[in-house]
Amino acid sequence: MLDLWDFFQHLFNPRWIFLYFGKTALFVLLAIVFAETGFFIGFLLPGDSLLFTAGIFGEDLCKNFYNVPFFVIILIVAGVAILGNMQGYWLGYKSGKLLYKKKDSFLFKKKHLILAKLFYNKYKTTALIMSRFLPVFRSFAPIVAGVIRISFKKFMVYNIIGALTWTFSIMLAGHYLDKSFPELKNHLEWIILLIVFTTTLPIILKIKIKKKAKKVLT
Template identity: 30%
Template sequence: MPTPLHLASQLAVNVLDAHSLLTAFGVLGVGVVMFAETGLLVGFFLPGDSLLFTAGLLCTGTADRAVKLSLAPLLVAAAVGALAGAQCGYVLGRKAGGALIARSRSQRLHEGMKRAEELLERYGYAKAVVLARFIPVVRTVLNPMAGALEVPVRTFTLWQVVGGLAWSVGLTLAGFALGSSVPNVDRYLLPLVALIVVASLVPLLSEVLRARRGAAPQGEETSDPGL
């Protein structure tokens, strides 16, 4: 039975901090966060990338001794949460259309919606669904958008499973591998988490740069006086 002190620590958890979430909720928290971030629009701010990496790191026992996770249950929780969340988001989008996103007042969420639309238009359903997993906010928005746009269920399900496993299992194993090979890795935990967050933004930044490069020649053509 949980003690009052333990309950108080759970209530005081910082949902934006991966280590705080893992300390309070352990493996179960990973599954819940994966589901919320990929299936519920309110979860767009959750630290999915850093949570998976940090959780994998803590499975080695070489990091913070106060938190020790088991790898097998962690992989199951991460995968189930990520896959079930995406499918739930798709169903919500299919039922409610784009109304859920349109009603949101979050600028960040609307920016994510724009990027999700660009991914779908540029790469098609399969590649966009996989790539979205690795882009914060976009992985939250694309699933309901795919449902609203009536992406075929089989197509979406197949590729969200591929992308979901690559993201959830891949990042968790990356953290585990690093923790197993680097002594006293807990000293570098904060810089590593920061690096993961930055790396997760690289696909989004590359898409922005590509879009700007593509827009520049078009602007020059329309301004050509000979046209």
């Protein structure tokens, strides 16, 4: 029996989630996807690596959920991702201004909100699609959309496109790579590290470029 601390430690290991929870793993996956896109604390949760691992364990997910096609599993995950963004939009719409006044804590960093706003200002509503593939931005972009109160209809169009693109591309990548290379499961930790690195690299580079630009200007 896992205690609460052990549970949260293992929660960041996508492979453990599918092996430990078995038949209920899909519901854990859906809860994490919703939390990651619906609440600002969600940036701490595994997103891309979890979806990729879900693709690898796709057959098990289908068997444990009425033997539905994998296509249906992806649609369910995409639907929850859409709902998560809607929750984020509502959070920003209702309390966005208060978030800017909120003090930093372990679960909340104001800089993440500001970075997401700068990102949104640059790419406008397409940021909702791009942010799906970027940690931190994925959690804060819908909140920013709510704060600046963009049209909900416009928000939903990009929300749906982004959710479908994100879930289908990453989950299908894991699914078909596993079929081509069955031994993939034995090296999953390295693949997850690669995914984390490739998704965070653009953020790291952007921060470094901004720092260099500030030095030149000063």
